[in-house]
Amino acid sequence: MVEAKKSRFKPTVETKLAREDFNRxxxxxxxxxxxxxxxxxxxxxxxxxxxxxxxxxxxxxxxVQAIKEMTNRVCAMLAxxxxxxxxxxxxxxxSLPNEEARRQFQAANxxxxxxxxxxxxxxxxxxxxxxxxxxxx
Numbered sequence: 603m604v605e606a607k608k609s610r611f612k613p614t615v616e617t618k619l620a621r622e623d624f625n626r627x628x629x630x631x632x633x634x635x636x637x638x639x640x641x642x643x644x645x646x647x648x649x650x651x652x653x654x655x656x657x658x659x660x661x662x663x664x665x666v667q668a669i670k671e672m673t674n675r676v677c678a679m680l681a682x683x684x685x686x687x688x689x690x691x692x693x694x695x696x697s698l699p700n701e702e703a704r705r706q707f708q709a710a711n712x713x714x715x716x717x718x719x720x721x722x723x724x725x726x727x728x729x730x731x732x733x734x735x736x737x738x739x
Contacts, residue, residue: 615646 619627631641649656698704 627638627641631638634641636644695704695707698707
């Protein structure tokens with residue numbers, strides 16, 4: 603007994619193009635060595651696959667711009683703060699009465715920097731542990 607061939611549903615899509623656009627499609631199809639139908643089919647399928655990405659680009663661009671603006675504000679704030687702290691440091695250094703006081707000031711400065719580094723390392727480790735849990739899922 604001969605099996606009947608199953609017919610496959612192959613719907614078509616028709617559209618109209620301006621003459622310039624049609625000429626571009628024709629030239630591109632010829633350059634790529636494919637038919638106009640194959641070129642348009644490939645283009646349409648690519649568009650359907652990437653439509654969500656295309657729609658999200660403006661939002662991503664806005665988000666990136668907002669992050670850049672926040673980063674610039676934080677950097678400006680840190681620069682102002684650094685200038686103020688530097689001024690206080692210089693005023694304190696200039697007002698020290700003798701060499702012993704300056705050595706103590708330098709020792710206190712070194713201790714403060716070491717404590718900050720230690721705290722930063724601890725914070726970084728805690729953050730890394732938290733993130734590793736998130737990444738592992």
